[in-house]
Amino acid sequence: MKEALICYWQSTGLITDRRLLEAFRNIPREEFVLQEYRHRAYDDVALPIIADQTISQPTTVLIMIQALELQPSDKVLEIGAGSGYNAAVMAQLCSRVISTEIVPELARFAAQNLKKAGIQNVEVVEWDGSQGYAQEAPYDRIIVTAACKAIPQPLVEQLKEQGIILAPVGEQYNQTMIKGRKIKGRLITEELGSFAFVPLQGSYA
Numbered sequence: 001m002k003e004a005l006i007c008y009w010q011s012t013g014l015i016t017d018r019r020l021l022e023a024f025r026n027i028p029r030e031e032f033v034l035q036e037y038r039h040r041a042y043d044d045v046a047l048p049i050i051a052d053q054t055i056s057q058p059t060t061v062l063i064m065i066q067a068l069e070l071q072p073s074d075k076v077l078e079i080g081a082g083s084g085y086n087a088a089v090m091a092q093l094c095s096r097v098i099s100t101e102i103v104p105e106l107a108r109f110a111a112q113n114l115k116k117a118g119i120q121n122v123e124v125v126e127w128d129g130s131q132g133y134a135q136e137a138p139y140d141r142i143i144v145t146a147a148c149k150a151i152p153q154p155l156v157e158q159l160k161e162q163g164i165i166l167a168p169v170g171e172q173y174n175q176t177m178i179k180g181r182k183i184k185g186r187l188i189t190e191e192l193g194s195f196a197f198v199p200l201q202g203s204y205a
Protein backbone atom coordinates (compact mmCIF):
# COMPACT_ATOMS: atom_id res chain seq x y z
CA MET A 1 0.00 0.00 0.00
CA LYS A 2 2.84 2.35 0.86
CA GLU A 3 4.59 1.35 -2.37
CA ALA A 4 1.49 2.28 -4.39
CA LEU A 5 1.72 5.81 -3.03
CA ILE A 6 5.46 6.01 -3.75
CA CYS A 7 4.87 4.64 -7.30
CA TYR A 8 2.26 7.34 -7.85
CA TRP A 9 4.72 10.02 -6.73
CA GLN A 10 7.38 8.63 -9.05
CA SER A 11 5.07 8.31 -12.04
CA THR A 12 3.81 11.88 -11.68
CA GLY A 13 7.35 13.19 -11.18
CA LEU A 14 6.36 14.62 -7.78
CA ILE A 15 9.24 12.94 -5.99
CA THR A 16 12.66 13.63 -7.43
CA ASP A 17 14.98 13.07 -4.48
CA ARG A 18 16.03 9.46 -3.77
CA ARG A 19 16.79 10.20 -0.13
CA LEU A 20 13.28 11.49 0.33
CA LEU A 21 11.83 8.35 -1.21
CA GLU A 22 13.80 6.24 1.27
CA ALA A 23 12.67 8.46 4.14
CA PHE A 24 9.02 7.77 3.25
CA ARG A 25 9.78 4.05 2.90
CA ASN A 26 11.31 4.02 6.39
CA ILE A 27 8.44 5.61 8.27
CA PRO A 28 5.32 3.55 9.06
CA ARG A 29 2.45 6.08 8.73
CA GLU A 30 0.14 3.52 10.33
CA GLU A 31 1.92 4.21 13.65
CA PHE A 32 0.89 7.87 13.47
CA VAL A 33 -2.84 7.53 12.81
CA LEU A 34 -5.61 6.51 15.19
CA GLN A 35 -6.29 2.78 15.49
CA GLU A 36 -9.59 3.10 13.58
CA TYR A 37 -7.84 4.67 10.57
CA ARG A 38 -4.93 2.22 10.31
CA HIS A 39 -6.42 0.59 7.22
CA ARG A 40 -6.42 4.01 5.53
CA ALA A 41 -2.87 4.98 6.52
CA TYR A 42 -1.67 5.06 2.89
CA ASP A 43 -4.71 6.75 1.36
CA ASP A 44 -3.54 10.11 0.09
CA VAL A 45 -5.75 12.10 2.44
CA ALA A 46 -5.50 14.00 5.72
CA LEU A 47 -7.01 11.95 8.57
CA PRO A 48 -8.49 13.09 11.90
CA ILE A 49 -6.27 12.62 14.96
CA ILE A 50 -7.27 13.92 18.39
CA ALA A 51 -8.34 17.37 19.64
CA ASP A 52 -9.99 18.18 16.26
CA GLN A 53 -6.62 18.19 14.48
CA THR A 54 -5.41 16.21 11.46
CA ILE A 55 -2.37 14.35 10.20
CA SER A 56 -1.53 16.04 6.88
CA GLN A 57 -2.13 14.41 3.49
CA PRO A 58 1.00 12.44 2.45
CA THR A 59 1.42 14.39 -0.79
CA THR A 60 1.38 17.65 1.20
CA VAL A 61 4.06 16.29 3.53
CA LEU A 62 6.10 15.29 0.49
CA ILE A 63 5.81 18.69 -1.22
CA MET A 64 6.74 20.56 1.97
CA ILE A 65 9.69 18.37 2.93
CA GLN A 66 11.05 18.37 -0.61
CA ALA A 67 10.85 22.18 -0.69
CA LEU A 68 12.78 22.41 2.59
CA GLU A 69 15.96 21.12 0.86
CA LEU A 70 17.08 19.41 4.07
CA GLN A 71 20.80 18.85 4.59
CA PRO A 72 22.18 16.10 6.85
CA SER A 73 23.59 18.58 9.39
CA ASP A 74 20.40 20.68 9.65
CA LYS A 75 18.61 21.57 12.87
CA VAL A 76 14.91 21.99 12.13
CA LEU A 77 12.10 23.68 14.06
CA GLU A 78 8.56 22.46 13.41
CA ILE A 79 5.44 24.34 14.52
CA GLY A 80 2.63 21.80 14.95
CA ALA A 81 3.82 18.29 15.85
CA GLY A 82 0.29 16.88 15.53
CA SER A 83 0.79 13.15 15.02
CA GLY A 84 4.59 13.46 14.76
CA TYR A 85 4.60 11.98 11.23
CA ASN A 86 6.02 14.99 9.39
CA ALA A 87 8.75 15.28 12.02
CA ALA A 88 9.56 11.57 11.65
CA VAL A 89 10.05 11.84 7.89
CA MET A 90 12.17 14.99 8.24
CA ALA A 91 14.28 13.34 10.93
CA GLN A 92 15.51 10.82 8.35
CA LEU A 93 17.03 13.66 6.33
CA CYS A 94 18.57 15.97 8.92
CA SER A 95 20.38 15.85 12.23
CA ARG A 96 17.71 17.08 14.67
CA VAL A 97 14.09 18.13 14.73
CA ILE A 98 12.57 20.21 17.51
CA SER A 99 8.82 19.91 17.10
CA THR A 100 6.54 22.22 19.08
CA GLU A 101 2.93 21.39 19.87
CA ILE A 102 0.52 23.69 21.70
CA VAL A 103 -2.07 21.04 22.66
CA PRO A 104 -0.69 18.97 25.56
CA GLU A 105 -2.48 15.72 24.64
CA LEU A 106 -1.17 16.01 21.07
CA ALA A 107 2.36 16.59 22.31
CA ARG A 108 2.03 13.29 24.18
CA PHE A 109 0.45 11.59 21.15
CA ALA A 110 3.31 12.72 18.87
CA ALA A 111 5.99 11.68 21.35
CA GLN A 112 4.40 8.24 21.77
CA ASN A 113 4.10 7.68 18.02
CA LEU A 114 7.71 8.70 17.44
CA LYS A 115 8.81 6.29 20.14
CA LYS A 116 6.79 3.44 18.59
CA ALA A 117 8.43 4.17 15.25
CA GLY A 118 11.89 4.13 16.89
CA ILE A 119 12.76 7.74 16.00
CA GLN A 120 15.38 9.23 18.31
CA ASN A 121 16.35 12.58 16.80
CA VAL A 122 13.03 14.38 17.30
CA GLU A 123 12.24 16.27 20.49
CA VAL A 124 8.58 17.14 20.98
CA VAL A 125 8.10 20.23 23.12
CA GLU A 126 4.75 21.28 24.52
CA TRP A 127 5.00 24.95 23.58
CA ASP A 128 3.43 27.80 21.61
CA GLY A 129 5.62 27.58 18.52
CA SER A 130 4.15 30.77 16.99
CA GLN A 131 6.80 32.53 19.10
CA GLY A 132 9.47 30.13 17.85
CA TYR A 133 11.61 28.30 20.37
CA ALA A 134 14.43 30.63 21.35
CA GLN A 135 16.27 28.11 23.54
CA GLU A 136 17.51 26.18 20.51
CA ALA A 137 17.69 29.02 17.94
CA PRO A 138 18.95 29.68 15.31
CA TYR A 139 17.57 27.01 12.96
CA ASP A 140 18.64 25.94 9.48
CA ARG A 141 15.04 25.21 8.55
CA ILE A 142 11.62 26.08 9.99
CA ILE A 143 8.36 24.44 8.95
CA VAL A 144 4.91 25.62 10.02
CA THR A 145 2.25 22.92 9.60
CA ALA A 146 -0.73 25.08 10.61
CA ALA A 147 -2.34 27.95 8.70
CA CYS A 148 -1.12 31.44 9.61
CA LYS A 149 -2.27 34.89 8.49
CA ALA A 150 1.34 35.94 8.05
CA ILE A 151 4.68 34.34 8.87
CA PRO A 152 5.24 35.09 12.58
CA GLN A 153 8.17 37.50 12.97
CA PRO A 154 9.93 35.53 15.76
CA LEU A 155 10.33 32.66 13.29
CA VAL A 156 12.12 34.89 10.80
CA GLU A 157 14.41 36.09 13.60
CA GLN A 158 15.21 32.53 14.70
CA LEU A 159 16.04 31.37 11.15
CA LYS A 160 19.72 31.30 10.12
CA GLU A 161 20.96 33.43 7.27
CA GLN A 162 20.44 31.35 4.05
CA GLY A 163 17.93 29.24 6.00
CA ILE A 164 14.58 28.16 4.55
CA ILE A 165 11.14 28.55 6.10
CA LEU A 166 7.88 27.04 4.83
CA ALA A 167 4.43 28.10 5.95
CA PRO A 168 0.84 27.96 4.66
CA VAL A 169 -0.29 31.59 4.72
CA GLY A 170 -3.84 32.81 4.20
CA GLU A 171 -7.44 32.53 5.32
CA GLN A 172 -9.22 29.59 6.90
CA TYR A 173 -9.72 26.71 4.39
CA ASN A 174 -7.38 28.17 1.77
CA GLN A 175 -3.75 29.13 2.13
CA THR A 176 -0.81 29.64 -0.18
CA MET A 177 2.33 27.70 0.68
CA ILE A 178 5.11 30.22 1.09
CA LYS A 179 8.75 29.23 0.84
CA GLY A 180 11.09 31.88 2.16
CA ARG A 181 14.87 32.01 2.13
CA LYS A 182 16.56 34.42 4.53
CA ILE A 183 18.95 36.68 2.68
CA LYS A 184 20.60 39.59 4.52
CA GLY A 185 18.05 39.31 7.31
CA ARG A 186 14.96 39.37 5.06
CA LEU A 187 12.82 36.66 3.48
CA ILE A 188 12.88 36.23 -0.28
CA THR A 189 9.68 34.30 -0.96
CA GLU A 190 8.07 32.15 -3.60
CA GLU A 191 4.63 30.50 -3.73
CA LEU A 192 4.12 26.76 -3.99
CA GLY A 193 0.37 26.47 -4.55
CA SER A 194 -2.85 26.21 -2.54
CA PHE A 195 -3.34 24.11 0.58
CA ALA A 196 -5.78 23.78 3.49
CA PHE A 197 -4.40 23.47 7.02
CA VAL A 198 -5.94 23.72 10.46
CA PRO A 199 -5.36 27.19 12.00
CA LEU A 200 -2.26 28.19 13.92
CA GLN A 201 -3.02 29.20 17.50
CA GLY A 202 -0.90 31.12 19.97
CA SER A 203 0.41 34.60 20.64
CA TYR A 204 1.81 35.34 17.14
CA ALA A 205 -0.91 33.50 15.19
Ligand code: SAH
Binds near residue numbers: 082200201
Ligand atom coordinates in the same frame (compact mmCIF):
# COMPACT_ATOMS: atom_id res chain seq x y z
N1 SAH B 1 2.63 18.10 11.32
C1 SAH B 1 1.49 17.35 11.78
C2 SAH B 1 0.17 17.93 11.36
C3 SAH B 1 -0.09 19.21 12.01
S1 SAH B 1 -1.76 19.67 12.28
C4 SAH B 1 1.58 15.89 11.42
O1 SAH B 1 2.54 15.48 10.75
O2 SAH B 1 0.70 15.14 11.84
C5 SAH B 1 -1.41 21.21 13.06
C6 SAH B 1 -0.93 21.11 14.46
O3 SAH B 1 -0.49 22.38 14.88
C7 SAH B 1 -2.04 20.73 15.46
O4 SAH B 1 -1.63 19.61 16.18
C8 SAH B 1 -2.16 21.95 16.35
O5 SAH B 1 -2.49 21.63 17.69
C9 SAH B 1 -0.77 22.53 16.25
N2 SAH B 1 -0.61 23.95 16.59
C10 SAH B 1 -1.46 24.97 16.31
N3 SAH B 1 -0.95 26.12 16.77
C11 SAH B 1 0.26 25.84 17.33
C12 SAH B 1 1.27 26.63 17.97
N4 SAH B 1 1.16 27.96 18.13
N5 SAH B 1 2.38 25.99 18.43
C13 SAH B 1 2.53 24.65 18.29
N6 SAH B 1 1.60 23.86 17.70
C14 SAH B 1 0.48 24.45 17.22
